Amino acid sequence: MLIKRKQGWELPERQAAPEGLYLDRRRLVQAMGLGLAASAAGLALPRAVLADDKAADPTAHLYPARRDDRFGAPSPVTPERLPITYNNYYEFGTDKSIWRAAQKLDIRPWTIKVSGKVEKPFEIGFDELIAKLPIEERVYRHRCVETWSMIVPWSGFSMKSLVEFCKPAGNPKYVAMKTLHKPSVMFEQKDPLWPWPYTEGLAMDEAMHDLTFIATGLYGKPIVKQNGAPLRLVVPWKYGFKSVKAIVSIEFTDKRPVSFWEALQDNEYGFWANVNPAVPHPRWSQATEKPLGSDERIPTQIYNGYGEFVASLYTNRKSEKLFM
Numbered sequence: 563m564l565i566k567r568k569q570g571w572e573l574p575e576r577q578a579a580p581e582g583l584y585l586d587r588r589r590l591v592q593a594m595g596l597g598l599a600a601s602a603a604g605l606a607l608p609r610a611v612l613a614d615d616k617a618a619d620p621t622a623h624l625y626p627a628r629r630d631d632r633f634g635a636p637s638p639v640t641p642e643r644l645p646i647t648y649n650n651y652y653e654f655g656t657d658k659s660i661w662r663a664a665q666k667l668d669i670r671p672w673t674i675k676v677s678g679k680v681e682k683p684f685e686i687g688f689d690e691l692i693a694k695l696p697i698e699e700r701v702y703r704h705r706c707v708e709t710w711s712m713i714v715p716w717s718g719f720s721m722k723s724l725v726e727f728c729k730p731a732g733n734p735k736y737v738a739m740k741t742l743h744k745p746s747v748m749f750e751q752k753d754p755l756w757p758w759p760y761t762e763g764l765a766m767d768e769a770m771h772d773l774t775f776i777a778t779g780l781y782g783k784p785i786v787k788q789n790g791a792p793l794r795l796v797v798p799w800k801y802g803f804k805s806v807k808a809i810v811s812i813e814f815t816d817k818r819p820v821s822f823w824e825a826l827q828d829n830e831y832g833f834w835a836n837v838n839p840a841v842p843h844p845r846w847s848q849a850t851e852k853p854l855g856s857d858e859r860i861p862t863q864i865y866n867g868y869g870e871f872v873a874s875l876y877t878n879r880k881s882e883k884l885f886m
């Protein structure tokens with residue numbers, strides 16, 4: 563998902579889109595191969611990256627959380643080293659190896675601002691918020707629009723419980739969420755050509771669906787910075803770019819939010835972005851996916867396998883571009 567003409571292999575700005583399209587096949591395989599080879603070799607990663615230093619995080623005692631398998635227990639779970647070293651987080655760089663750069667982000671104190679159509683706008687610290695909402699663990703499939711995928715155990719709370727905590731008023735139609743804006747650390751935010759801060763949104767019925775999740779943990783520990791600490795959205799039936807990381811702003815509104823990628827290239831990245839193998843991206847097929855750590859591509863499923871739970875959300879929205 564690159565935009566700029568930094569290197570020869572990148573496409574021009576007007577063709578902004580996910581990284582897969584900028585890397586020719588050999589480079590993509592090489593890039594992935596590097597990450598996977600490092601993992602396979604068991605290279606030592608800093609403790610902070612593996613998030614195994616319970617003393618360092620004031621919420622560490624909350625993990626592992628009780629498992630909730632209501633929406634299934636997909637397998638095989640991706641080995642932990644892969645999702646924490648192969649990331650999309652454009653604030654820290656445009657390749658997949660941003661995990662080192664992300665360690666510079668300070669996640670305490672962390673304040674979340676709640677605004678818009680609510681009974682009363684407020685701000686709350688992350689540690690105070692997490693103490694108020696019961697956390698649980700859910701194993702979800704994740705499907706990136708670039709066609710890689712993973713299965714990971716997130717911990718956190720339902721988006722529904724967060725919405726109720728925020729007390730929306732006057733029937734807002736959408737909820738918009740934004741990532742922290744801190745160009746001194748998130749150095750790509752210095753680039754004015756990109757529509758920072760990273761923004762995403764959901765229709766209210768999507769936000770209130772029990773499947774929609776706010777992750778504060780991963781693999782039974784506090785979530786690591788490269789995966790969106792201290793809190794990120796997880797919407798497993800949509801392409802991964804909907805799952806905004808490092809949230810500092812939640813706004814309830816009647817105006818449909820324009821997301822980061824939509825602002826860059828709306829004919830390729832729409833608001834709904836539901837996974838559908840039958841609807842290709844304008845420049846590549848979405849029929850199959852490559853699980854991290856696997857050599858084989860597997861078929862992609864409609865709504866990423868969650869259709870029985872979420873398809874009914876869209877029966878009255880057939881005129882919309884639901885799958886891109």
Ligand code: MTE
Pocket residue numbers: 563645648649650651652653705706707741760788789790801802803804805806807808
């Ligand atoms: N959130 C922010 N703030 N910045 C990003 O670049 N990338 C998105 C999403 N959330 C992104 C983001 C994309 S394209 C994907 S696929 C997922 O995060 C990747 O999440 P992961 O790194 O935990 O696998």
